[in-house]
Amino acid sequence: MGATLMGARTNSTASVWQSNLAVSTRRTVARDLHSHATVPVKCLCQAIDSVRQLRLACAPMAQLVTDSIAGLAPYQGGKPIEELARERGLSDIVKLASNESALGPSPLAVEAAARALKNAHRYPDGAAFRLRSAIAEFHGVTFGEVLHGNGSNELLELVVRTFMTPDQHVIFGRPAFSMYSVIAAGHNVQFSAVPTDANLVHDLDAMVAQVRDNTKVIILDNPNNPTGTYVEKERLARFLRQVPESVIVVLDEAYFEFGDAPDYPDGLALRDCRENLLVLRTFSKAYGLAGFRVGYGVGPERLINYLNRLRAPFNVSLISQEAAICALADHEHLRKVVSLNNSERVRLSSELARFGRVFPSQANFILVDLGEPSAQIYDALLDQGVIVRPIPGLATHLRLTIGTAAENDRLLSALGKVLQN
Numbered sequence: 001m002g003a004t005l006m007g008a009r010t011n012s013t014a015s016v017w018q019s020n021l022a023v024s025t026r027r028t029v030a031r032d033l034h035s036h037a038t039v040p041v042k043c044l045c046q047a048i049d050s051v052r053q054l055r056l057a058c059a060p061m062a063q064l065v066t067d068s069i070a071g072l073a074p075y076q077g078g079k080p081i082e083e084l085a086r087e088r089g090l091s092d093i094v095k096l097a098s099n100e101s102a103l104g105p106s107p108l109a110v111e112a113a114a115r116a117l118k119n120a121h122r123y124p125d126g127a128a129f130r131l132r133s134a135i136a137e138f139h140g141v142t143f144g145e146v147l148h149g150n151g152s153n154e155l156l157e158l159v160v161r162t163f164m165t166p167d168q169h170v171i172f173g174r175p176a177f178s179m180y181s182v183i184a185a186g187h188n189v190q191f192s193a194v195p196t197d198a199n200l201v202h203d204l205d206a207m208v209a210q211v212r213d214n215t216k217v218i219i220l221d222n223p224n225n226p227t228g229t230y231v232e233k234e235r236l237a238r239f240l241r242q243v244p245e246s247v248i249v250v251l252d253e254a255y256f257e258f259g260d261a262p263d264y265p266d267g268l269a270l271r272d273c274r275e276n277l278l279v280l281r282t283f284s285k286a287y288g289l290a291g292f293r294v295g296y297g298v299g300p301e302r303l304i305n306y307l308n309r310l311r312a313p314f315n316v317s318l319i320s321q322e323a324a325i326c327a328l329a330d331h332e333h334l335r336k337v338v339s340l341n342n343s344e345r346v347r348l349s350s351e352l353a354r355f356g357r358v359f360p361s362q363a364n365f366i367l368v369d370l371g372e373p374s375a376q377i378y379d380a381l382l383d384q385g386v387i388v389r390p391i392p393g394l395a396t397h398l399r400l401t402i403g404t405a406a407e408n409d410r411l412l413s414a415l416g417k418v419l420q421n
């Protein structure tokens with residue numbers, strides 16, 4: 001309240017000042033014109049420009065955006081390789097910071113994308129008929145139960161935009177995928193970020209306890225990014241039945257393909273636990289198409305129909321659709337990616353245990369608690385040409401994407417060196 005009043009006062013002072021200046025500038029210009037003095041056009045433009053600049057400088061930012069948007073910072077992805085090369089003059093760099101695929105995309109997907117380029121002057125099929133049909137067939141669901149997104153990130157945002165109003169409430173974990181809180185704040189909806197338990201596993205009971213009359217959505221990433229931990233099938237099924245039917249549960253399974261624990265759940269097999277369940281998957285991780293931006297959701301047609309109404313008309317490019325269709329069909333490539341990741345996950349986890357507490361992962365990354373501030377360690381690793389990910393709120397941890405065997409060796413050796421010093 002106080003902040004609003006202060007903002008209003010500053011605002012009115014600023015606008016009086018601006019309009020006085022504008023009036024006096026206009027008067028000067030008019031006087032000069034009246035006396036037939038030659039006013040060079042350049043001077044006139046400069047005067048108008050300075051009024052405009054001053055007006056911009058005086059405009060309080062709070063007027064342009066809500067407090068919750070003003071409080072946000074832009075999404076910080078893993079440091080790009082080119083940026084590190086530029087900043088520190090390095091050339092041999094390993095990036096293990098963005099949970100990208102260690103083996104890259106299927107060659108069939110790349111060929112399909114290349115073939116599609118000649119049609120780049122055409123708009124893509126807005127309804128993504130062939131892509132959605134392929135996904136529907138792959139999962140044994142109907143076409144109408146599938147929705148394509150510009151990455152699964154777009155669908156997360158679309159859920160909030162479509163189903164929520166600012167007087168409603170969304171629940172997710174903490175830590176969890178950082179975009180959840182950004183999306184909630186960006187749409188001015190109320191949110192509860194429920195702390196994970198002592199093992200950094202989502203605390204489902206605590207989440208259920210947070211459900212209120214105005215709770216509309218719960219988002220659960222399983223496995224969780226950045227912890228890699230997962231909620232097992234029995235507990236998840238119970239949770240899905242417990243949550244009131246008025247709530248839409250979004251099960252974010254961005255890393256689903258990497259899960260190999262016997263009790264790791266397949267959200268699509270739990271669809272009969274509740275009606276309002278939307279399962280999100282992506283081509284960005286195991287399928288290696290992060291740069292193409294393709295994700296999808298599977299849920300009841302009723303939900304998909306509503307989401308489709310606000311979806312941008314051509315949200316997945318023609319080239320990306322073709323790449324995703326072929327990536328989905330290349331089972332052998334997926335098998336190779338998952339097999340490499342999961343064997344390296346075991347090896348890397350056991351090696352990392354020399355340096356700190358390793359959280360058991362079902363994803364293509366591993367969280368390790370080094371027991372000392374990780375910001376300096378992160379920075380020293382950059383000097384070694386190894387990019388990993390510090391996690392806001394987890395001051396002694398680092399998140400490490402699982403790479404090829406050679407990349408993982410390089411990480412282990414750099415970490416050994418840094419921690420010795």
Ligand SMILES: Cc1ncc(COP(=O)(O)O)c(C=O)c1O
Binds near residue numbers: 099282
């Ligand atoms: C848990 C989780 N959900 C969703 C996403 C978004 O992925 P994309 O938009 O690339 O599909 C990510 C990306 O890192 C993630 O970790």
